[in-house]
Amino acid sequence: MTLLRQYILPRIVQWFVVIFVGISITFLIPRLSPVNPVDNALGRLTSFQTMDPEASQQMRATLLDLYGLDGSIVDQYLNFWGRLIKGDLGPSFQSFPTPVMQIIGAGIGWTIGLLGTSILISWTLGLILGSLAGYFSNTWWAKLLERVVITIYPVPYYILAFILLMLFTYYWPLFPLVGGSRGEPAFTWEFISSVLYFGFLPALSLVIGGTAFRFIMAKALASTEMTSDYVQYADLAAVPKRKILFFYVIRNTMLPQVTDLALSLGALFEGALITEVVFGYPGVGYTLYNAINSGDYNIIMGITLLSIVGIATASLLVDLIYPFLDPRVRLR
């Protein structure tokens, strides 16, 4: 009970506060900007045809209502929350009147599939290879591995992605240039294999970059752990190296690694912007890119809100998992 009251409850309250403040700020920022989306939209509409002033006024009123921009800022704020609780993020400006939720919903599956899988793969690979390289840092393979990683790591991601794209879709056209799948979504081997086929290259680019980063982190953490008294003492006592690696070294480096995993997964909703643009992948990142280019505020808002909730939830989960990973946290 004390664990619930002293540890879990404050964190859940914190979760609500973070989301509330985050969303309120997202509400305020565009309203502080001098750009008026209603005038922009009207401008777009009237740029190629003339409209009589009365129709224009009506249009303006309709748009203000649609965008939730009528009334004082307090009214707008209350309205905004009222809609949000119903799950209504408003219509997209660009593909009016499709609701924002529907547009984001179309991309989110792709993003979660692509980004989620590659984060999990690169996290596991990076953690295991990095810890091994840190633990057996004197062996030739650990040195070789580290050199390879150090070479790959500083390559900017967009260059890595373009190299892969050019190599495997142009010089050796093994993989498709754009798209997420072939055919209609269905639970058939044909569709699933096409998803894997289309997703392979973007996933590979993410896995390479992600593994390199996590390898370096895991290796640094493991090297520090190697100099700890308990690792050296267990080694002196001739405890098998495998056991030391898993239960003494890796087990003690889990805390920062799990935080990294959870926060990466929490940031899923932002999408993999560069990846999706480079590989023409139909995920949230691509949607966001288009929305930013066309000034589709509602979509930008929607994706921002989802990321706030995603990251806040991920940190909440991390906090709740910590006591199981480190007994020392339980007492605090």
Next chain:
Amino acid sequence: MSKPIITTQNLKAYYITHAYGVERTVQAVDDISININAGEIYGIAGESGCGKSTLLKVLLGSFAPPLTVVGGSIAYHLDDQDIDGVNLPEDEKRDLRWKQISYIPQGSMHVLNPVRKIRDTFHDFISAHRTVTRKESLKMTSSYLRDLGLPDKVLGSYPHELSGGMRQRVTIALATILWPKLIFADEPTTALDVIVQRGVIQMLREVQQREGSTLVLITHDMGVHANLADRIAVLYAGKLVEEAPTRTILQEPRHPYTKFLIESLPSLEGREERNSIPGRPPALDHPPSGCRFHERCPLAKDICRTIDPEMITVGPSHRTACHVVAEELSHEPAI
């Protein structure tokens, strides 16, 4: 008398480092010859930086470059077998650990894995040397801890839930669970308060007496030595300067350095200011010529500055390395 459990002859262990093409050697253990008998508590004393921890590392066989044995020998006599301690391959050394040779680290060290329960750590250490199930190792641990007077509940605890004294006791139990013949303890009572120290000293003696193990005890604390050790070796600047049974060292120290050490001990009778040794210990990368203590020695003569004194026997199992003592001895009329 049976063979000593450890014999070192002219043991030299230096730290050799190469930095920017300059070789630097630190003569941390220089020309040390000692015999440690089976079943005794052998104390090694000296101030910080005198090489006592290095000597322990070398005796334990747990060292890596830059620390190198550059000369001399170490011989173990375990289970009626003579073992060459310097040239023993790494895997055979590891094989001896815990079953035959064990090590109790300093109390302030975090030698217990913070995310593992005590019983799991015990299982790791036991199963590294014996094929046991988790249940068997738990039974072993539990009965051993009970024998040593430790509460059963520590088994299910994490290290951070134990007090410093309890952690040190658990570490002693962890080091001796497999009944090693030879136990090295490096400052086992340092960083503990005096009340807890007494309990730990008591426990060390108990552990040692149980199987008649040999305990090599390293500490700068002469009080702990007086309490525990059968014989004491005094190290100064990497050299052995005096070795004698505890009572002899405390009552009739011969070497000027040992005299200072003993004098600096507080006693209940006198409340006068304690003498401290003038100067500071020399740096071991450029040790002074001759006797290494001559710069701080009030009795130093010309010969002390140039010639390294030999170990001489001055009484029953009492040896010291001092020119002044040697001279006195030669003037004393033979009885």
